[in-house]
Amino acid sequence: MSRQMGDSHRRFLQTMMVSGIVDEQEARTLYKHCCETHNTQCAPDKLDDFIDTINSKLQPMFMQIRKGMSEDSGQQYYALVNMSETEVTRMSSDYADNELELFRKTIELIMGAENGKASSTDILNSVDSMTTKKMKKSETEHLLNRLVHDKWLCEKRGEYTLSTRCIIEMEPYIREMYQDQVKVCHICHNIAFQCQICENPTCGIKIHNPCVARYFQGRAEPRCPACDDFWPHEIPEVRRPQSQSRR
């Protein structure tokens, strides 16, 4: 049941609009802060209800605050995403057509890669197959920097991955467009790009790195939850939530 929106909700929404994405800790702090500012009741476990109220009002505008997990840290994030399909938003693109095409190609590369990463070399090479105006090397690099800056991609040692925000926003689209290709985590059932894969050829289930950490925590001998084969990959440590990281 959704209540009416109050100033505390509006303040939360405005902050989300400015930040784009916040981690769980920041969201809780913000929630508390907004409620206190406007002298509203604030129960710590009611954050999701609070956000539901906002979402119910955002729904006609095809906007939503959605929750998602970082593939890197396993932390939960809240992102404000847009699900509209009208021409209106089409008219406001910050990126040119060819830039968008390259971004799309990057996503395809990441989709197809087992490790969920695309190297800058591969991205540069994919310029050759562009149908819109081809971009020079410097333009491509500039675009990639911009995409990282705008929190769509993450870059590490020359390899690009989709940012948490990108994944949260794109999930429905990816599931639909890449139905056959998309990897889904066996544990949390969300889409997975960077993940570990069961080496049993008849099994092949995927699990996010943080999900692996949580699932296999404390087990002496890790075994695949689906086929019971030995899980050969390195089990990462469970990461403590950090409030500093932003994606």
Place this chain on the structure above:
Amino acid sequence: MSVHCFHMLLVTSWSPVYISSSLPSVWLLAYLITTTRLFLFPLLLLDLHTWLVLLPSCSVSGHLQRVAMTQRRRLSNTQNSPQSRQQPGTLMAQEEDDDSTFTQPSTSQVQRGLEKLTPAQVEQKTAEVVQYFLVKDQKKIPIRRADLVKHVVKDYRNIYPEIIKRAERTFDQVFGLKLVEIDTKSHSYILINKMEPVVGASIINPTNPKMGLLFVILSIIFMKGGLVRENLIWSTLKKLRVDPGEKHEEFGDVRKVVTDEFVRQRYLEYVRIPHTEPVEHEFRWGQRADKEVSKAKILEFMGQLHEQDPQSWSQQYREAHSTPSSSQASTSSQR
């Protein structure tokens, strides 16, 4: 929802446009530690409480929407919009170009128009208008009614006042924003923040350094009576180690930011002084600053800074407190 393609990726990249006090203090403090002596307005912004009315530049940009739409068209030539929307009639096409052909429909016309539409249709159109405003406002350039009608409202123009009314209500109730017509002649709108900024908000929001710079300039202009020759601005900024002649680490081309970006965003007006050789300009507050920035608060801050009563600047005090909302068009008072 039907085939989404890339329009799913509607980047909600809202860029923060907060004139936040904590921001000026960050960079100014650094400068002022070294340049404390001089300048007219010791812009030593200490722990000033955020006191300006902020504008969150919130918008949605349809980044890959365009690709998606072209893709979709290639896949199927039918439009996938959920509601039955008429295609804009070609007869109307020519008329849509000019706002001068758009006349505000009368109440009875609106009434009649509403009768022909379902509530869902009106709601959908309102939602599109809201999105359009949010998107366009991201660039901080006022939204013209002509563009709104041409690109969004289209054949719902006969109920335009109703749509605007609903959009205003949505901005108010959902976002805590106010839709303001800043130019009644050309019918341009901006979005301003209704809510008072609060200390601690900047903990989570990254603040935009440019707003600190803007704030400094607005303060100078206001304290000097509303109109200031550009040289004063440049020399003051230089004292703050922000040299318009050099590329600044944070702001880049300072001159461009101040005379182009801030002017386009309607925060400042940069007007040529006639009969000057070489050409000189003067600065005054822009329409957006008038609406968004509280003069009373600038004065209050100045008072804290100089440890004086704000009322000691009687002229500025009068101007700051002349209207309840302290946001009037800033016509230049005496220099």
